[in-house]
Structure formats: structure tokens, C-alpha cells
Amino acid sequence: MQKNIICVSCPMGCGITVELNDNGEVVSVSGNTCKRGDAYARTECTNPVRSLATTVKVDGGIHNVVPCKSAGPIPKARMMDCMNEIAKAEVKAPVILGDILIENILGTGINIVATNHCPAK
Numbered sequence: 001m002q003k004n005i006i007c008v009s010c011p012m013g014c015g016i017t018v019e020l021n022d023n024g025e026v027v028s029v030s031g032n033t034c035k036r037g038d039a040y041a042r043t044e045c046t047n048p049v050r051s052l053a054t055t056v057k058v059d060g061g062i063h064n065v066v067p068c069k070s071a072g073p074i075p076k077a078r079m080m081d082c083m084n085e086i087a088k089a090e091v092k093a094p095v096i097l098g099d100i101l102i103e104n105i106l107g108t109g110i111n112i113v114a115t116n117h118c119p120a121k
């Protein structure tokens with residue numbers, strides 16, 4: 001099987017072709033201009049990951065929510081589960097930028113961290 005993807009690791013946006021065998025294993029990667037593209041293509045075809053950015057509810061803050069993001073990429077297949085987990089969460093004010101709001105979300109090894117402050121009322 002052949003997959004054509006666009007590398008998003010830099011603004012050049014190289015078109016990459018990945019050949020996969022019947023087991024879904026990468027046989028060859030072509031079209032990439034650098035090694036980052038090779039690594040991106042292999043990950044994208046075998047275990048795609050995405051960064052996550054959203055908000056978490058805050059109790060007792062000057063705002064009801066605080067923006068947050070995943071501290072690293074999360075497997076694409078776990079994104080909805082992680083979003084649901086974040087939607088259920090509520091943290092206490094004050095929140096400081098960089099605070100870990102959810103540690104090791106759903107066992108992914110990735111923390112959800114605040115990307116802004118939310119002082120207490």
C-alpha cells in the first residue's frame with residue numbers, strides 16, 4: 001500500500017510517499033528533503049500523534065476556564081478520550097502558567113499544562 005502525505009515539520013511542506021507492506025510496516029520513504037521528514041512520515045503512518053490545546057474549568061478564579069495544552073504529542077487515537085477527560089476536570093485557582101493541571105493524562109505519559117495564568121477571585 002502507498003500513502004502520500006505532506007510533511008508539516010517545517011514550512012517547506014515536502015510531499016512524501018510511504019510504501020507499507022501488508023502488516024502496515026514502512027518499507028520505504030521517498031520525497032522527503034531531510035531526516036526529519038523521514039521520521040515524521042514513519043510516525044504519521046504507524047502511530048500518528050497530535051498536540052492538543054483546549055481549556056480546563058477553574059474553580060474560584062477570575063475566569064471560569066484557563067487555556068492549556070499537552071506538554072508533548074498525544075497519539076491521535078487517544079485524542080477524543082483525552083479531550084473528554086479534560087472536559088471532566090476542574091482545577092482550583094490560582095493557576096500559574098506552566099502548572100501541571102492533569103498529570104500523565106490517561107496513562108499516555110503526557111501532562112496537560114496551563115498556558116496562561118488564572119488568579120483567584
Ligand code: SF4
Nearest residue numbers: 007010013014033037
Ligand atoms: S522533509 Fe524536511 S525539509 Fe521537507 S517539510 Fe519535512 S522537515 Fe521540512
